[in-house]
Amino acid sequence: MNLAKLKNKISFFSVQTESVQAEKGKNSNPSAFMAIVRKEFTDYIRSWRILILGVIILLACIGSLYTSITSISDAIDQAGKEAETLGSDLYLFLQMFTVSDGTLPSFITFVGFLGPLFGIALGFDAINSERNRGTLSRLLSQPIPRDYLINAKFVAALLLNVLLFFSLGLLVMAFGILILGIPPTFEEFLRIFFFLCLCIIYIAFWLNLGILFSVVFKSQATSALSSIAVWIFFNVFYSMIINLVSKSLLNPEKLTSVSEVLNKQGTVLTLMRFSPNYLFSESTTILLSPNVRSLGPLTVEQTVGAVAGPLPLSQSLLLIWPQLTGLVAATLICFAIAYLSFMRQEIRTN
Numbered sequence: 001m002n003l004a005k006l007k008n009k010i011s012f013f014s015v016q017t018e019s020v021q022a023e024k025g026k027n028s029n030p031s032a033f034m035a036i037v038r039k040e041f042t043d044y045i046r047s048w049r050i051l052i053l054g055v056i057i058l059l060a061c062i063g064s065l066y067t068s069i070t071s072i073s074d075a076i077d078q079a080g081k082e083a084e085t086l087g088s089d090l091y092l093f094l095q096m097f098t099v100s101d102g103t104l105p106s107f108i109t110f111v112g113f114l115g116p117l118f119g120i121a122l123g124f125d126a127i128n129s130e131r132n133r134g135t136l137s138r139l140l141s142q143p144i145p146r147d148y149l150i151n152a153k154f155v156a157a158l159l160l161n162v163l164l165f166f167s168l169g170l171l172v173m174a175f176g177i178l179i180l181g182i183p184p185t186f187e188e189f190l191r192i193f194f195f196l197c198l199c200i201i202y203i204a205f206w207l208n209l210g211i212l213f214s215v216v217f218k219s220q221a222t223s224a225l226s227s228i229a230v231w232i233f234f235n236v237f238y239s240m241i242i243n244l245v246s247k248s249l250l251n252p253e254k255l256t257s258v259s260e261v262l263n264k265q266g267t268v269l270t271l272m273r274f275s276p277n278y279l280f281s282e283s284t285t286i287l288l289s290p291n292v293r294s295l296g297p298l299t300v301e302q303t304v305g306a307v308a309g310p311l312p313l314s315q316s317l318l319l320i321w322p323q324l325t326g327l328v329a330a331t332l333i334c335f336a337i338a339y340l341s342f343m344r345q346e347i348r349t350n
Contacts, residue, residue, distance in 0.1 A: 040156035123210025208334035
């Protein structure tokens with residue numbers, strides 16, 4: 001008899017638990033997620049840190065645009081061709097992102113340097129700032145899933161990146177049309193579009209790295225310094241280390257055949273591609289410079305019979321597909337580690 005009563009109580013509590021979980025599922029609707037995204041996006045826009053970095057990126061890109069347009073205008077004045085023919089031959093709209101007269105770096109150089117700092121600034125205090133203010137426990141005590149918070153912070157920062165860099169890209173194209181008087185071709189427009197998407201993926205990697213350190217470290221200063229240290233390592237020291245390794249691998253006294261030279265150069269190139277900065281540099285070079293046809297060493301047999309000319313867009317995308325896949329994989333790995341760490345953390349009220 002007692003055993004039957006116990007079974008009835010267990011079945012009763014299981015039904016109650018299922019009803020509570022169903023009620024929580026109803027309360028955690030997508031509108032709550034979008035509300036958090038709107039709140040985080042508004043906080044990013046109102047943050048002085050983000051506004052200052054955005055203004056710096058805008059001024060740097062306008063300066064690089066001025067130098068590139070000056071160089072292109074001088075080339076048009078010196079050339080004897082018609083402006084439209086010259087534009088189709090030289091990809092003038094793509095050169096606005098890559099050419100510089102030496103006074104200021106090009107557009108892609110500024111993006112490659114300032115973009116990671118912008119992503120780090122968006123993510124290094126995403127979680128630990130909420131924890132230090134004591135708002136994290138109050139927020140998670142609401143009937144919403146815990147992963148809504150970290151997902152909403154990433155989505156809001158990503159939307160801000162999309163808004164900023166697509167606005168900059170369209171601004172560069174508008175100034176180019178007004179000053180040069182040459183509209184971009186459809187292929188140039190598509191190349192610029194894919195370049196801006198690549199910039200967003202590249203910055204999303206540093207954003208997720210900052211979010212990861214904000215989950216791991218409780219101090220905002222520690223997470224910021226850790227993110228900047230990783231950025232400095234890949235931006236400065238990693239290439240130095242690979243150069244030291246390449247000197248020993250590519251020693252002319254130890255190389256005996258052409259195949260061995262190509263294998264050693266392929267090894268050095270593979271090591272360089274562990275750096276997200278190098279992957280971004282290779283991808284932007286192929287997208288914005290159609291005349292570049294290869295990213296590695298070529299033998300004489302491989303170049304025999306090759307038709308000289310720019311690559312079509314489909315072949316350029318096929319050439320950078322491994323680099324793009326590597327950047328996306330690194331971004332997803334950083335976010336997955338941050339997500340799992342945040343979901344497993346114990347959060348208590350102070």
